[in-house]
Amino acid sequence: MKTLVATLLLALLAGCATPPSGPQYDRSYTAKGQASRARFLVLHYTVGDRASSLTTLTQQEVSAHYLVTDDPVPHIYNLVDEKNAAWHAGNSSWKNFTQLNNSSIGIEIVNPGWKDTPGGRVYTPFAQSQIDALIPLVRDIVTRHHIAPENVLGHSDIAPLRKQDPGPMFPWRQLAAAGLVAWPDANRVAALTPIFQLQLPDVAWYQKKLAAWGYGLVQSGNLDEQTRTVLSAFQMKYRPTNIDGLPDLETAVLLEALTNPRGALPQPFPAPAPHYQYQPVQSQYQPAQPQPQYQPVQPQAPATQPQPAPAAPPLPTTPPAAAPGSPTAVPATPPVPVQQ
């Protein structure tokens, strides 16, 4: 009897309950095959102070998941849920990915950026307290989303023709020392340097290596403006003492060490060869052919033997620490920034 009453009571209650609306989902199973949509972590500076940065990132059509302030004890705002895309990357590419808002987490760091002076472009250093606050944040994000060190990037990496941030004063080396950013191995750099001293590669080699590392650039074979700008972006990250965007020994060695980090060392590059016109190859199974009409073009000057290059410059070093609040001058970069 008791059971009957209880059953009737339950039926009555069920009848009174509001019927569920919309589709009902059964979450009793979870798929094994899934991953975070965040593959990249992108760092920026805000070009503004704390107040203006917060206003811009919350009131305008630009945003980031996190904002690290420049307070004496930096404050970390979480402005966008990591499950959502923030609007921080804009037109961008890295490796085979484009429009990186969809596949990245963005962190903005309060910093005024740069200004041009008669002595060159001046970038503002980051307070060490900001970096000390940033490193645990980066570590937390890359750990939870399984973001690889080579995918921890600057805005200047993914949009080098538009953006310079976080700029050459950003201490990437500190993040590398914390294991958060891919960095050229010092022993590999030392082993590669004498090989590249014999002969530097041509511009096409730099373009190929920059693209292999992830940069988006046209393989023109020429030292054009886009190539210099991308070279400068690479130098800002890995060799910030000279960001002139010109190919040089150290830049070549760093590129090779990153893109070919272990295994056999490359052969020295041949000296530039004189150009020969095409000669058809004779097949031994064919009757003798007339002499090819094309003869080698005599080189204008005798080929030169590779000459030892001057002593290698020192390995990349961290730019001298600047006193807080005292901007440090670095060479001007070719690109002109545009608004995000």
Ligand SMILES: [Zn+2]
């Ligand atoms: Zn940016």
